[in-house]
Amino acid sequence: MRPSGRQPEQPRDVRLTRHFTRHAEGSVLVEFGDTRVICTASVENKVPPFLRGEGQGWITAEYGMLPRSTGSRMGREAARGKQGGRTVEIQRLIGRSLRAAVDLEALGEHTITIDCDVIQADGGTRTAAITGGCVALVDALNFLVREGRLEKSPLKQMVAALSVGVYQGIPVVDLDYPEDSAAETDMNVIMTDQGGFIEIQGTAEGAPFVQEELDNMLVLAKQGIEQLFEIQKAALAE
Amino acid sequence: MRPSGRQPEQPRDVRLTRHFTRHAEGSVLVEFGDTRVICTASVENKVPPFLRGEGQGWITAEYGMLPRSTGSRMGREAARGKQGGRTVEIQRLIGRSLRAAVDLEALGEHTITIDCDVIQADGGTRTAAITGGCVALVDALNFLVREGRLEKSPLKQMVAALSVGVYQGIPVVDLDYPEDSAAETDMNVIMTDQGGFIEIQGTAEGAPFVQEELDNMLVLAKQGIEQLFEIQKAALAE
């Protein structure tokens, strides 16, 4: 029995609120249950030094948590003077995942930065950030078309992410914080809406996991992520 | 004529949403028009080193802006490795102002940290942060009473803040961004609900200002702040 009463294959309620703030070219509040993340996409007319003159664009991501997004207050990374290891690991994952959504050559010499700021955490912030960040990214790409800076959107495919895990011996999707902190295995699955995997990160927190558990988790992940693509589509249709 | 069409003495619509996030002892979304700031109050059972053994508590504040809370994206302070000068200046002002609301000896050996994170900026983020932060602080003090850790709330008085300025030669209250960037003089006034000043910071951005302008601005500020105390009171009564 899951603490939330959900079925093993049942993700939390997912909500995507576009145009959540007004300055960014894309701005989405994504909620996976009580996990709430503001994802903004910002367009700049330049590329990082390693891409200068290559005639292609870049997608990158930054991640942060408000100090009191969590049960006890975390020190502010800006005040401590550095981003923690977990932050760095997550923002690199978000960046890699969202780059897979876009044809970087067709993007031309633009950089789009996806900022994912967690205002309330209850597990699954990185999968929420990728799922919401992709919608913000689509809005930013459409902005470039609307402004006449690109002829058509360089979007190749939608990307969404969901966690799966083994909780009390049973594979479950979209772990919330009480499950996440007790799970034996925790896996983040990032997929495209054409059914391919972008990234799989599975970690045995307690006992190692075996092939059969992996297979079961992947089946659950695929089912759940299909629902996320429907929710993304509905949000973008509004 | 103000860009927003407001009267000189008319503040923007101010909204205070308590319990905006669920983990903090106090959590308030404060909106001054399009300026939106999340203020959380976090209680810890300890005091900073310089107060150890003094038998009193401490109130402090930290301030941040999401990278895309503004018209063009600002670099993330956590990634740059340090807080900027403006950030430091503002968070020190918020901390000083809110300390004036509380009897620190009656607070006992607790520290309350007020985190003010701007999710959308349109001028006046520091005055919004003080006004909303004070409500979050009250909630955190009441939490301490409810939990039996204090017998009664050490709140001495409410504190609120408003900007006033001289815009196109006319004193106006609660400047939004278009006014703020063009104002000749900009003043932040922080007051108690008993009519005293906590802090006055007036800066001539262009020409110096004279005593009469100062007097006129202070009259406007007092009127506007009285309205803020009403709004705080209504929010706390809910």
Next chain:
Amino acid sequence: MRPSGRQPEQPRDVRLTRHFTRHAEGSVLVEFGDTRVICTASVENKVPPFLRGEGQGWITAEYGMLPRSTGSRMGREAARGKQGGRTVEIQRLIGRSLRAAVDLEALGEHTITIDCDVIQADGGTRTAAITGGCVALVDALNFLVREGRLEKSPLKQMVAALSVGVYQGIPVVDLDYPEDSAAETDMNVIMTDQGGFIEIQGTAEGAPFVQEELDNMLVLAKQGIEQLFEIQKAALAE
């Protein structure tokens, strides 16, 4: 009764020693009683990135305290790897104040940096730094004229600063350290020699202050600052 035996309206002895060190284009030792600050003005033929191509100049300031300028040794900021919040707040105030003295367009593409280094502290270091820094700035502007790099000095007006406060219920000027640490209210007033205010920063350290106290403090400040302009004028006439 003030600890120093001074009258309420009596500032400390103020001394300005020009050409205190030999390398800088302007170099002034300013003393407000036992507070001693070295102010140097350094000219560079360039402007910060945000002003490039704007055809105007810039005035900025940096502030520091020698580790043992105070009663107990403070950690050296260079060794700790960052400037403290108070330092940042003060140097921003000095920079804003001294920019008001100069016609930045007439200055052309030059940057003048005012370094204010406290070698002995006894209260009022920021007002001393502004008052002495303005004289160093004038010397640097005259250097530019003497060198033929400017046709005439872009000085618009002199700027000076004085603290006022409420000490044991009585408004007093130019607080020294024993007064400063016990004052109920502390206000820094920065004015031009044409009688306008550049900046007012008043802070209630204990009880809030009221309009009448504010008015009384401003009267004292204006009187005292007039004396500072005389002292600046005499120093520059030497």
Next chain:
Amino acid sequence: MRPSGRQPEQPRDVRLTRHFTRHAEGSVLVEFGDTRVICTASVENKVPPFLRGEGQGWITAEYGMLPRSTGSRMGREAARGKQGGRTVEIQRLIGRSLRAAVDLEALGEHTITIDCDVIQADGGTRTAAITGGCVALVDALNFLVREGRLEKSPLKQMVAALSVGVYQGIPVVDLDYPEDSAAETDMNVIMTDQGGFIEIQGTAEGAPFVQEELDNMLVLAKQGIEQLFEIQKAALAE
């Protein structure tokens, strides 16, 4: 055809040189072909703050590359003042993987730090570091037994790691640098000698990958890692 002429299922020559340096409790030079990493295991009689009084031990890892371990010189992280994102990501992976090898409660209040310093890089530094680091860890655990500080080694299982990928459409193991930089998919697999997975990290560098490719890669990984366990066993038997 692989650039090195290897068969798809053929790892590079793997060599483990124990006692490579003399000060550390465990010191192993691990070579996966031209990739060479020094792994040392250092024992300390203390635990990190978050474990104090918990009666258990801790295993952690740090990773670095000598500036000229790579084709062009990388800036030294110590000189730049921070560890890069890739470094942080890798050392967290090594730490998680090696913690799975040890019964942390049986370890008692000791911390073992595994330092993995790459002296020559040719792809697969993180899998080499885990495979070699586990041998250094075993030596450090045996040191604790030999010194009488533990009654028996708290080793639960051996851990080893290998990369697999899809190179020119074909799944291959243990990618060297020329393969790694051209691979469509890159996966790091960390397993125990009892056949369980500790961590799987698969990333689509180009096109997404599908279930069948994943399955094929995992078959190859398991075969290859079995050989690593033989090589670890042989090294520890010397």
Next chain:
Amino acid sequence: MRPSGRQPEQPRDVRLTRHFTRHAEGSVLVEFGDTRVICTASVENKVPPFLRGEGQGWITAEYGMLPRSTGSRMGREAARGKQGGRTVEIQRLIGRSLRAAVDLEALGEHTITIDCDVIQADGGTRTAAITGGCVALVDALNFLVREGRLEKSPLKQMVAALSVGVYQGIPVVDLDYPEDSAAETDMNVIMTDQGGFIEIQGTAEGAPFVQEELDNMLVLAKQGIEQLFEIQKAALAE
């Protein structure tokens, strides 16, 4: 012919002004010609972590230059966030040199920090700092005796320092900036008043130097340092 017209064996005028600032236990302005350094000695009732419980004291030094102590403005180290390599090298030399003056066991568990801040530089700041710092140190040791915290001064010997070099083929003492920047060889010699060497640092800036040049430089250094001990003695007798 030296640019200053001095004889090869003639140091600059050296002045030592004790009690230069009022807060420090020792405070000396040292001038070697136009080189001016404020040296303060600060006493603390504690020792660094590596000496805790050892029953001995510690002497350490920090060095800094005001940004405009030099011909062109140097960036402020506190603003840049780190001390430069030259600064670190110099402050370690000053610390080592002055530790040689004191019986650290007799000092007991006190730390004395010598802060050397250059307000005007014209070559030889490190030798000036050591020579003046030793006088500040003596004053701080005498303070401990006067306060009854030590029975007698733990001073073992006076320490002073002078530079020597080969300028246009001729050995000279106490190089000023024009000589220093053109010298072929530059050597700093630190001695005790009992004739021993504490430290010798000789560097060939251009051509290597030979034994005979070394011998000649050391003869000059010894003569010059003897004069410094006289000047120290006279200053301490005041």
Next chain:
Amino acid sequence: MRPSGRQPEQPRDVRLTRHFTRHAEGSVLVEFGDTRVICTASVENKVPPFLRGEGQGWITAEYGMLPRSTGSRMGREAARGKQGGRTVEIQRLIGRSLRAAVDLEALGEHTITIDCDVIQADGGTRTAAITGGCVALVDALNFLVREGRLEKSPLKQMVAALSVGVYQGIPVVDLDYPEDSAAETDMNVIMTDQGGFIEIQGTAEGAPFVQEELDNMLVLAKQGIEQLFEIQKAALAE
């Protein structure tokens, strides 16, 4: 009697292994007994900002120790976020010493960085680094000739370094760690193969040293360094 049983004038076995790693233009493992340092020389087609347009090249050095190169683990400088004072002091010495080996104008606009990374420390790491680094430097210069980027090698002279000290009253060469930590005096001598001194750094760790001891140490140093030049020559002849 020396702990190692060596004669006073007997250096440790010195080994130089060229081509130790494969990516760098010069790569040498240098061993002075149990002290082992990897020295790589990396060529870049650019010069630091202060040399731009001067038509000359630059030689610089960086130094680091693997965390467990020593008896107890040292914190990793990259993780602590700054290089320690000792590191900075040593790498500046290595850079100055090796610059003396090269005609910087003949080098043209190239920078060669010598990275010296200690993998095992037993005293004398800086002298080993200079001696081995010079061989790596020669290989890098020859690479520039072989590649046709320079017509002939700009090497002026070989440079080598050895420590000497006074151990139990007797001058000895090439101190190992047990001697180094107990020596009364410690001196590093850097010479050219034409018999000149590049740098002499002598430090009294306990009692001051006198001219006669200095002379005796220098005699020993010269003898020992002559042997180092033979070993360098033999290594380069292979």
